[in-house]
Amino acid sequence: MATGTAVRAEALVKTFGFTCALDGIDLEIPTGTVLGLLGPNGAGKTTAVRILTTLLRPDAGRAWVAGHDVVAEPNEVRKAIGLSGQYAAVDENLTGFENLYMVGRLYGMNKADARTRSRTLIDRFRLTDAADRPAKTYSGGMRRRLDLAGALVAEPQVVLLDEPTTGLDPRGRLDTWQVIGELVADGATVLLTTQYLEEADQLADTILVIDHGRVIASGSADRLKEEAGGERLELVVAEPAEVDAAIRVLAEIGTGEPTVDRHGKRVQVAVEAGAKSLIEALRRLDVEGVTVLDVGLHRPTLDDVFLSLTGHSADEETR
Numbered sequence: 001m002a003t004g005t006a007v008r009a010e011a012l013v014k015t016f017g018f019t020c021a022l023d024g025i026d027l028e029i030p031t032g033t034v035l036g037l038l039g040p041n042g043a044g045k046t047t048a049v050r051i052l053t054t055l056l057r058p059d060a061g062r063a064w065v066a067g068h069d070v071v072a073e074p075n076e077v078r079k080a081i082g083l084s085g086q087y088a089a090v091d092e093n094l095t096g097f098e099n100l101y102m103v104g105r106l107y108g109m110n111k112a113d114a115r116t117r118s119r120t121l122i123d124r125f126r127l128t129d130a131a132d133r134p135a136k137t138y139s140g141g142m143r144r145r146l147d148l149a150g151a152l153v154a155e156p157q158v159v160l161l162d163e164p165t166t167g168l169d170p171r172g173r174l175d176t177w178q179v180i181g182e183l184v185a186d187g188a189t190v191l192l193t194t195q196y197l198e199e200a201d202q203l204a205d206t207i208l209v210i211d212h213g214r215v216i217a218s219g220s221a222d223r224l225k226e227e228a229g230g231e232r233l234e235l236v237v238a239e240p241a242e243v244d245a246a247i248r249v250l251a252e253i254g255t256g257e258p259t260v261d262r263h264g265k266r267v268q269v270a271v272e273a274g275a276k277s278l279i280e281a282l283r284r285l286d287v288e289g290v291t292v293l294d295v296g297l298h299r300p301t302l303d304d305v306f307l308s309l310t311g312h313s314a315d316e317e318t319r
């Protein structure tokens with residue numbers, strides 16, 4: 001493994017019965033950077049995390065974490081990582097402090113070190129006021145922060161976060177993003193899985209988009225958005241008979257084929273010139289006598305990226 005590479009996987013394959021969860025995934029995370037593994041439900045994200053954390057053996061392919069082979073040297077790998085799961089591993093009856101202290105002791109820290117480290121993390125994750133309350137009294141966001149803190153007790157070189165914000169409300173999501181951002185600023189190497197392009201956008205240096213166990217795109221968030229065709233112009237016309245005129249105009253102004261929802265009288269296309277494209281579209285539609293009820297520009301969503309990469313939307317069942 002090259003120096004400066006914290007995690008590397010080559011051609012990982014994992015099958016469950018007839019389901020191919022991973023169909024030959026390669027990935028590489030330079031030390032001190034964040035990789036976002038972005039994909040819809042069932043894409044293979046958790047399977048990849050479980051292999052990298054030695055909880056599952058791959059059927060084929062190899063992986064190394066912190067220089068150690070995940071199959072041949074699982075104990076070395078476990079010493080180097082911190083894992084925070086999609087389903088938080090928090091003991092409800094212990095207080096926040098006790099949860100962290102227990103993890104420290106399990107990792108072999110002496111009492112004084114475990115106590116100091118737990119206090120530091122409690123403060124850093126803004127749980128100070130709740131430190132001595134049982135975790136069952138915590139909100140979803142607090143619980144998730146406690147789980148994240150648990151992954152950091154042993155000061156791991158590599159942190160793996162499996163959907164750290166799924167199920168959180170916007171406030172809880174922002175809190176968690178801030179905490180992950182601090183982790184990153186401290187120089188940790190992070191693998192983060194998510195279903196949200198926006199989250200990968202905020203936190204990841206590089207994004208790997210996966211679908212059906214394969215990598216379908218990779219690069220920075222900006223590059224992925226460009227691949228999805230940049231900003232989208234969307235409008236709703238008043239009459240069904242006006243939809244065809246709207247498609248014609250948007251096809252001229254946009255960079256790809258417009259997508260159409262005839263029932264909703266809604267037409268959408270990717271545009272390069274943002275507000276200028278919007279004004280130009282409205283001008284031409286006005287000349288054609290088309291009544292526009294609603295119009296707007298939006299940044300590509302994960303759904304737009306998926307639609308343009310795979311031809312199906314992220315939440316569509318295609319198996």
Ligand SMILES: Nc1ncnc2c1ncn2[C@@H]1O[C@H](COP(=O)(O)OP(=O)(O)O)[C@@H](O)[C@H]1O
Nearest residue numbers: 016019021039040041042043044045046047048
């Ligand atoms: N233990 C298992 N037994 C059978 N099928 C599984 C198992 N774990 C995952 N799968 C299947 O493998 C695919 C990938 O799952 P997973 O890695 O959990 O995806 P994600 O985390 O991206 O939602 C899914 O089709 C899932 O149903």
Ligand SMILES: [Mg+2]
Nearest residue numbers: 045046086163
């Ligand atoms: Mg998962």
